[in-house]
Amino acid sequence: MNKIKIESKYSPFPKPIALIGCLIDGKPNFMNIAWFNRMSMEPNQWMISMNKNHHTFQGIKENKTFSMNFPNNELVEKTDFCGLVSGRDFDKSQLFTIFYGDLKTAPLISDCPISVELEVIELIEKQNQMIIIGLVKNIYSEEKYLTNGELDPKKIQLLIFVKASPDGFYFNLGENIGQAWKIGKDYKVD
């Protein structure tokens, strides 16, 4: 067996990346985040892990609403910039074109192919991390990102983040190599 132990402080799997939007003292702020995923299907709840000292967490706690905006290639510099600078030190409200949906305290980024507004369902504290459980209220996109009326992964081209070593990188989505709940049906059990 050729297996070797790898320095284990990373999480080397590909991650989605989002710009979380909230209002802090009435002003829109955005941070980038890669530690989140879905929590349940019905209701459509997502879970995020975030250090509670983030400026953004103050806004989420205050308004009990936030947005998750999914950037594409064209936004890679601004996305990274949002992770380099805290809203405590820099006014990020002018970085993007902002719109609001049904929740009036979740600023949405018009420049992103997909923007989602969420309501906070629960905050769970673990050490210094907060697990934030959010209920999806609305998902916004544009006609140009649809194929046959459905969001098309190759058209939306959301950024993917990988940090398998001390350096992290943003990637494109590659080739489609199979349909889920289908390609496995072809697998022949010996």
Add this chain to the structure above:
Amino acid sequence: MNKIKIESKYSPFPKPIALIGCLIDGKPNFMNIAWFNRMSMEPNQWMISMNKNHHTFQGIKENKTFSMNFPNNELVEKTDFCGLVSGRDFDKSQLFTIFYGDLKTAPLISDCPISVELEVIELIEKQNQMIIIGLVKNIYSEEKYLTNGELDPKKIQLLIFVKASPDGFYFNLGENIGQAWKIGKDYKVD
């Protein structure tokens, strides 16, 4: 503004995909899962959301250990197959070459570029979902997946899962389009 509301029962962002391994009544079983991410950096804890009725959850609850194995392209059929068939109905212990690390009840998949053994830290119940918090004990890989001693995302080529519509698809990792905490430094604020 061209924004339209999209039917909101999906989570259209790209997701990692893993084969979770555990022992159930002493026999290795594997399920595929896409709802997980990191929870904290120090300690290196990951969080998973899983319906508590999954056969796999019984094994995790019983042994308080499990593995997460990250498949590449070559394993797409077997990965999908693991999501089509429950361990209650089919013996999946013969699907892969298995090895064990320091934890003796977390079966690891040798065929995967990366395998991780974890210890259960906490189980949090939310409706029928379980949030499983696991502490990474060891990450295993092979020399051929390293560049300059570090895991190389383009060599490991982990599968990515996207379900932006009723259909889900497995994708490759695409092009590297920028380094994190670096490309944003070039962003010039107007």
